[in-house]
Amino acid sequence: MALTLTVNGTSHVVDVEAESPLLWVIRDTIGLTGTKFGCGIAKCGACTVHIDGRAAKSCTTKVSAAVGKSITTIEGLSPDSTHPLQVAWTELDTPQCGYCQSGQIMAAAALLSKRANPSDFDIDTEMADNICRCGTYTKIRAAIHRAAEIAAQ
Secondary structure, eight states, X not given: OEXXXXXXXXXXXXXXXXXXXXXXXXXXXXXOOSSOOSOSSSSSOTTEEEETTEEEETTSSBGXXXXXXXXXXXXXXXXXXXXXXXXXXXXXXXXXXXXXXXXXXXXXXXXXXXXXXXXXXXXXHHTTTOOOTXXXXXXXXXXXXXXXXXXXX
């Protein structure tokens, strides 16, 4: 079935089943591999993308649910990696293995779009569904605070 998706501002016509997980369409059909597969049951957050500006777990989102909506992946967050979160992540050397980081950044971007200066409680609450096996949570929290500072400048 031919479906049209708007990913990172570009229209893509994809020939996939309507029930296909958005994650696999983004990765395998469109070829954007920054969004990661972690668990397949929306419990780890590695597959987080934005759909119409809201964080969504792409591993359990049917591609048909994203038709007519704006999808943003980590590749589309900033064309030159100058989004405040990307800058803060680099400044603070946040990732360890890095596997979960695109999902972490996308979840954090959704948080910052709602709360420009989140508290630790806000961060912990909003980021709870994103798991980091390396345990870099304190660095992630610090990077979110730093990104808020950068964005406010």
